[in-house]
Amino acid sequence: MSSQKLFLFDFDGVIVDGMDEYWHSSLLAFEKYLTSPNLIDQNFYKQVSNTFIEMRPWVKYGWEMLIIVNQIIKREDPLNNQNKCDFLNKYNQNCQKVLLENSWVPEELQKGLDEARKYQIAKDFDSWIKLHRPFYEVLDFIERIKKDNIKSAIITTKGRIFASKILKKLNIFPELIFGYESGTKVQIASKLSREFEIIGFIEDRRNTLLDIKESPITNNIPCYLADWGYLKNIDRINLPHEIKLLKLVNLEKLLAI
Ligand SMILES: [Mg+2]
Numbered sequence: 001m002s003s004q005k006l007f008l009f010d011f012d013g014v015i016v017d018g019m020d021e022y023w024h025s026s027l028l029a030f031e032k033y034l035t036s037p038n039l040i041d042q043n044f045y046k047q048v049s050n051t052f053i054e055m056r057p058w059v060k061y062g063w064e065m066l067i068i069v070n071q072i073i074k075r076e077d078p079l080n081n082q083n084k085c086d087f088l089n090k091y092n093q094n095c096q097k098v099l100l101e102n103s104w105v106p107e108e109l110q111k112g113l114d115e116a117r118k119y120q121i122a123k124d125f126d127s128w129i130k131l132h133r134p135f136y137e138v139l140d141f142i143e144r145i146k147k148d149n150i151k152s153a154i155i156t157t158k159g160r161i162f163a164s165k166i167l168k169k170l171n172i173f174p175e176l177i178f179g180y181e182s183g184t185k186v187q188i189a190s191k192l193s194r195e196f197e198i199i200g201f202i203e204d205r206r207n208t209l210l211d212i213k214e215s216p217i218t219n220n221i222p223c224y225l226a227d228w229g230y231l232k233n234i235d236r237i238n239l240p241h242e243i244k245l246l247k248l249v250n251l252e253k254l255l256a257i
Contacts, residue, residue, distance in 0.1 A: 006196035007145055008189065008221070009174070011156035011163045013204035013229030015138050016170075019056065021131035023048040025120070026069040029112035032119065034066070037102065038073050051081050057230040058091050060205065061157050061180065063109035067098045110180075114159050121165065129169050135228060138202075139172055141251045148255070150199065151175040155188050190217040200254060202246060204229025209243050224254075 012018050024045060031040040049072050052065075059065055071079040071087065079087055087094050099105065120128040142152050153176035156163045160179030167174065178188045185208050192198060198218075203209050204226040212218045224246035225231070225239060239245055246254075 004196050005148075005150040005199050006153055006176075006192060007142075007150055007199055008153050008155055008192070008201040008203075009138070009142070010185075010201075010203040010205070010208070010226070010229075011154050011158055014202050014226045015135060015154070015172075016166060017133040017135065018131065019048055019053060020133075021128070022056070022062075022065050023052055023069065024131055025113055025116045026066050027073075028119065029066060029109070029116040030070065030073075033112040033115045034104075034109065035102075036070065038070065038075070040073070044073055051079055051084055054081065055079075055084060055088065057232045057235070058088055059230075060207075061106065061110070062113050062159075063106045064095055066109045066113060067095045070102070071098060114162075117159070117162050121162075125165075129166065132166055134170055135248065137248050137251055139170060141254075142172055142174065144252075144255065151196070153178065153192060155182075155185050156180070157185075184211075186211045186215050186218060189221060190215065193218055193221065200224060202226050204231060206231070206235040206239070206243070210240070213240065213242055 009015060012022075027040055027044050030036040030038065049069075051072050052068055055068050056065070059068070068079065077083075117128070145152065152174035154163055154167070154174050155178045157180045160177055160181060163179060164177050167177070176192075182188050185203075189198065189201065189212055198221045200222045201209070201212060202224045206225055209223040209225060212221055212223055219242075223243045225235065225243055226248075227236070227245055228248045236245055
């Protein structure tokens with residue numbers, strides 16, 4: 001193992017809040033690129049559904065957002081704040097059910113989402129960027145560690161190209177960026193741990209951090225659950241002691257390690 005230090009960051013919910021973009025791009029994917037049973041009313045674009053915001057912490061891959069959006073905008077028996085718990089109680093099974101009902105496969109939905117993003121980037125890049133709200137404290141942190149000769153890697157379930165474009169616009173240039181094309185986060189972290197001394201991983205998905213801690217190759221990576229990200233309330237409770245809940249105001253303290 002090299003002595004080159006590396007810090008890992010998730011992207012969505014850790015570096016940027018992209019809630020407006022997830023909603024907008026999912027609608028656009030249905031409007032332009034996917035066969036949808038729903039008519040896409042232009043009024044849908046005006047405001048992100050609260051039900052969508054509430055359900056975002058359950059999402060692992062981008063295509064799942066399209067499932068949720070589809071269920072929210074459908075005419076009959078739509079998902080709303082009253083019945084969302086039923087869906088969430090069996091989240092994975094329900095996602096599979098919606099796939100089957102609509103004869104969709106995840107790859108097709110993901111492609112639709114990616115196409116919707118490419119379309120916006122080509123048409124009006126700045127408007128697309130404005131749908132993302134950066135967490136400036138995290139951007140500052142990445143800049144700070146660079147001065148200490150610590151490299152940064154972004155590992156995201158987004159397409160690599162989209163994370164790269166946003167980071168570049170924010171003037172942040174991490175040494176490494178991995179998207180969903182590169183495999184699971186545990187696979188990426190395992191590979192990186194052979195080359196680098198990984199001194200931390202900030203992520204807002206508790207299960208991802210649990211996976212990191214369960215793998216013998218990555219279990220020595222210090223894991224931090226981003227309190228400012230898309231968390232379920234239950235995520236903060238009974239956190240295993242080897243995963244630390246990190247608040248945005250305490251980011252700087254990590255440098256004292
Ligand atoms: Mg995240």
